[in-house]
Amino acid sequence: MPPERPKRERPAASGRLSEAWARRIAAVLLVIGAVIVALAIADVGPFSDPPTESERARDTVVGFFAAASQGEWGEFCSRLTTDAREQVQANVSELTGREAKGCVEALSVGGSGSFAGLSLRIKSVRIIGNQGRVEAVVKLPEEPPEPRSILLLQDEGVWLINDPD
Structure with missing residues (x-):
């Protein structure tokens, strides 16, 4: 061993x-x-x-007013419902006395420079189903701030502004 x-x-x-x-x-x-x-x-x-519906609606309004401020009428009109685009065209035609074919042409003739320097402050966003309301304050240079209620409608998943006034 x-x-x-x-x-x-x-x-x-x-x-x-x-x-x-x-x-x-x-x-x-x-x-x-x-x-x-x-x-x-x-x-x-x-x-x-992913962004919430409120965030998507807010982005539509911000983009709409940014396009207006920069005179990007194609982008501006693309954020409107069909009825709202027709209303813009009719309003501009009435104001200028010139018949325009479509929203972009109407604004190119009558809206140039009218929104330059615009600022926007979003106060609230409310969504119910396919409808939304954005409460905001819009300010143009040399003008007092103006509270606005912006109505939106969701069409095929895209938020569009339903009242361009």
């Missing part, structure tokens, strides 16, 4: 990390936390969510 070998004793685990390792782990956790916070703030990655 061979002689028994003495058992080696392992050092007892102390359960402590060296200070250098503890700092490295803390730094990695801090970086991971910062990345998670940045993703959440930017609303991307696993934190992204």
Whole structure:
């Protein structure tokens, strides 16, 4: 029978990390936390969510007034319902005494520059089914702010302004 070998004793685990390792782990956790916070703030990655109907309606109104301010009549008219486009065409034709073919042509003739410098402040957005109302304050240069109720209608998933007045 061979002689028994003495058992080696392992050092007892102390359960402590060296200070250098503890700092490295803390730094990695801090970086991971910062990345998670940045993703959440930017609303991307696993934190992204689709826009709500209220946000989509609000974007329509903001885009509508931005197009008006910049004289982009094609974009302006594209954010109106068919009835509203016809109403704009009729109103401009009545004001200018010239018959126009379509919303864009009417505004190109009669609306140029009338909305330059316009500013908009949205106060509230309410959605009920396929209808919406945006309460806003519209201000033109040299004019006092004017409260506005903007009515919207959802048509095939797209929010359109239903009353261009």
